């Protein structure tokens with residue numbers, strides 16, 4: 001537990017925990033855990049947030065993802081909507097409803113959604129006429145039925161990530177960037193992290209390496225959790241000049257084959273692709289960009305004249321699309337915080353509190369358990385039989 005030892009230029013002398021990866025997962029856990037532990041965070045890139053965290057669509061929706069993801073999102077709401085004093089200089093969320101639309105062939109999918117208790121509680125049905133009034137570029141002959149989720153929001157991803165990192169540092173912990181881990185080995189009581197110039201060690205190591213989580217496990221000779229990175233492509237296009245788009249909702253079709261939303265005066269759109277990809281600095285694929293434009297033009301009266309900006313990022317999933325949080329079975333001191341999929345922002349606060357509690361040897365926080373999240377449901381042990 002926490003002692004008072006000095007920091008040095010390469011981190012700290014004797015951390016209790018080393019976190020690998022300084023995206024939203026590593027940063028949020030670092031923030032929570034540094035209340036009680038001396039934490040050292042190691043990031044391979046020159047700056048944290050270069051991968052999935054810096055490339056997200058920044059949406060909070062309590063009806064997105066499976067039951068565990070939704071529970072983690074609900075349990076993160078109070079932090080995002082009412083963060084601790086001094087955490088951020090501006091609100092972390094802004095209004096952004098979600099409009100689910102169904103063309104004729106997706107009406108059964110929209111009806112299936114309406115059979116879900118969370119969806120019933122969190123949305124109201126809209127007629128096609130109301131949907132088109134809400135987003136006037138939608139084609140009246142395309143939208144047949146709709147659902148409106150008023151409780152969704154935009155997340156200020158940079159504000160959230162920087163808030164976690166600043167709080168983490170203010171609590172006496174340290175971040176080291178440009179770290180190239182060559183070897184990761186348990187030696188007696190410690191995990192030893194060998195880099196070209198420096199050797200770090202701590203009793204507990206946290207794998208928060210996003211798309212590289214399975215690679216980090218391999219380096220440590222820990223069985224894989226089957227984390228699969230999947231590429232998602234995003235393009236920004238010009239907004240229609242005749243409309244004020246600022247208050248438009250995010251529009252998504254019931255089968256999630258595309259979505260679009262206002263983004264800083266432009267329209268962000270994606271074909272909602274999920275292409276399995278090895279961990280990498282992801283780049284958009286021309287075909288996926290074309291698909292995004294085609295689906296957008298089919299659903300709306302817009303013609304896309306130019307793509308202003310484009311990017312792609314990796315959303316990394318465990319086989320059951322539930323995050324992986326907990327100590328690896330039968331391996332001392334190796335902790336997983338991975339598989340955040342497309343929900344890593346909206347679940348970050350609750351995931352970090354779960355991980356911090358488990359590392360401290362405590363039960364999950366009561367408010368998170370009350371949302372239906374259990375240690376077993378998120379534990380890496382659920383893959384142990386299949387993969388060891």
Ligand SMILES: Cc1cc2nc3c(=O)[nH]c(=O)nc-3n(C[C@H](O)[C@H](O)[C@H](O)COP(=O)(O)OP(=O)(O)OC[C@H]3O[C@@H](n4cnc5c(N)ncnc54)[C@H](O)[C@@H]3O)c2cc1C
Pocket residue numbers: 020021022023024025026042043044045048049050051052053054055056057058059060179181208209210211212216232233234312313314315316338340341342343344345346347
């Ligand atoms: C297009 C897109 C849209 C999305 N939309 C949303 C959304 O609307 N809402 C939402 O909640 N989520 C969304 N997400 C998901 C969200 O962005 C991710 O779940 C989240 O960013 C994952 O965070 P992470 O910290 O696990 O991963 P990352 O941000 O990728 O961080 C992992 C870090 O680990 C580092 N690392 C890897 N290997 C090593 C190593 N060996 N040594 C040191 N460091 C290492 C990497 O450099 C990286 O910085 C979206 C993602 C994408 C790509």
